[in-house]
Amino acid sequence: MRAMILDAPGEPLRAVEVPVPEPDAGQVLLRVRACAVCRTDLHVVDGELPDPKLPLIPGHQIVGTVEKTGEDAGSFAVGDRVGVPWLGWTDGECRYCLSGRENLCENARFTGYQIDGGYAEYTVADSRFCFSIPDSYHDLQAAPLLCAGLIGHRSLRFAGDAERLGLYGFGASAHIVAQVAVHEGRRVFAFTRQGDEEAQQFARDLGAEWAGSSEQTPPEELDAAIIFAPIGALVPAALGVIARGGTVVCAGIHMSDIPSFSYDLLWGERSVRSVANLTRQDGREFLALAPEVPVRTEVVPFALEAANEALGALRGGRVRGAAVLVVDPS
Numbered sequence: 001m002r003a004m005i006l007d008a009p010g011e012p013l014r015a016v017e018v019p020v021p022e023p024d025a026g027q028v029l030l031r032v033r034a035c036a037v038c039r040t041d042l043h044v045v046d047g048e049l050p051d052p053k054l055p056l057i058p059g060h061q062i063v064g065t066v067e068k069t070g071e072d073a074g075s076f077a078v079g080d081r082v083g084v085p086w087l088g089w090t091d092g093e094c095r096y097c098l099s100g101r102e103n104l105c106e107n108a109r110f111t112g113y114q115i116d117g118g119y120a121e122y123t124v125a126d127s128r129f130c131f132s133i134p135d136s137y138h139d140l141q142a143a144p145l146l147c148a149g150l151i152g153h154r155s156l157r158f159a160g161d162a163e164r165l166g167l168y169g170f171g172a173s174a175h176i177v178a179q180v181a182v183h184e185g186r187r188v189f190a191f192t193r194q195g196d197e198e199a200q201q202f203a204r205d206l207g208a209e210w211a212g213s214s215e216q217t218p219p220e221e222l223d224a225a226i227i228f229a230p231i232g233a234l235v236p237a238a239l240g241v242i243a244r245g246g247t248v249v250c251a252g253i254h255m256s257d258i259p260s261f262s263y264d265l266l267w268g269e270r271s272v273r274s275v276a277n278l279t280r281q282d283g284r285e286f287l288a289l290a291p292e293v294p295v296r297t298e299v300v301p302f303a304l305e306a307a308n309e310a311l312g313a314l315r316g317g318r319v320r321g322a323a324v325l326v327v328d329p330s
């Protein structure tokens with residue numbers, strides 16, 4: 001099969017031919033239809049996350065159809081369309097798993113990081129961690145739901161019942177969260193790179209009532225903010241525009257250092273928290289919610305062999321919505 005492989009962090013991915021993997025017990029073999037590109041893929045490729053499996057096939061927003069099932073591979077049957085998210089395996093027995101927090105599992109393994117992912121024609125996945133994909137979504141439009149959507153949804157939950165919601169970095173995740181937030185009756189304020197008029201217009205098109213650059217002060221105080229951009233300086237910036245009692249949620253897996261800031265910014269029961277990974281419950285909830293909103297994902301398609309170009313476009317902030325590798329759409 002064709003695959004894009006990371007030999008070493010910092011190097012471009014390499015197009016290779018490798019054998020189609022065989023599903024072990026509990027796994028399904030999937031024919032990959034589409035795989036969305038996540039900022040986390042960039043962090044893996046750029047070496048900002050430690051110790052990836054090497055060589056590695058990245059990609060953790062996979063839409064595929066079951067080609068073959070291993071022994072005891074659960075309820076999925078050949079031909080079913082399923083999604084594979086970032087959370088690829090948990091031990092099911094650590095203190096986190098046993099308390100409903102498998103996203104924090106001490107021994108978790110992640111797709112496209114410790115497990116080969118979806119930048120390939122085929123992949124295998126533990127069927128217990130796969131989701132059914134809502135019928136109303138095409139392969140390409142479904143793929144970004146699997147991380148941009150899921151993590152965005154989890155982040156939005158941690159924003160509590162905030163009515164005035166700030167979104168820093170208007171990329172794949174924010175463009176989904178904005179739709180869910182508006183659907184829930186919240187007011188969205190979008191922050192982009194300075195001068196990125198196109199992203200600001202995109203945010204307004206999706207229901208943001210205000211859009212500006214992250215250096216700007218919004219027209220009124222916000223109740224919460226979610227930071228999707230991997231820029232630590234946005235933490236004090238966001239704290240500076242939220243009201244007392246508000247939360248700043250850091251949604252990314254990696255961020256540059258957060259500069260020191262005056263305690264005044266945190267005072268007034270403001271809080272800062274991160275969001276780590278997902279639980280399967282998050283996945284089931286969000287994939288049920290998305291068609292109800294309905295969330296419409298905007299995607300920029302790339303061929304599998306153009307994965308480096310897709311990563312480059314994401315790095316440069318040139319993707320409107322989500323970049324998706326089109327492998328073999330059904």
Ligand SMILES: [Zn+2]
Nearest residue numbers: 092094097105
């Ligand atoms: Zn665990």
Ligand SMILES: [Zn+2]
Nearest residue numbers: 038040086147
């Ligand atoms: Zn992701």
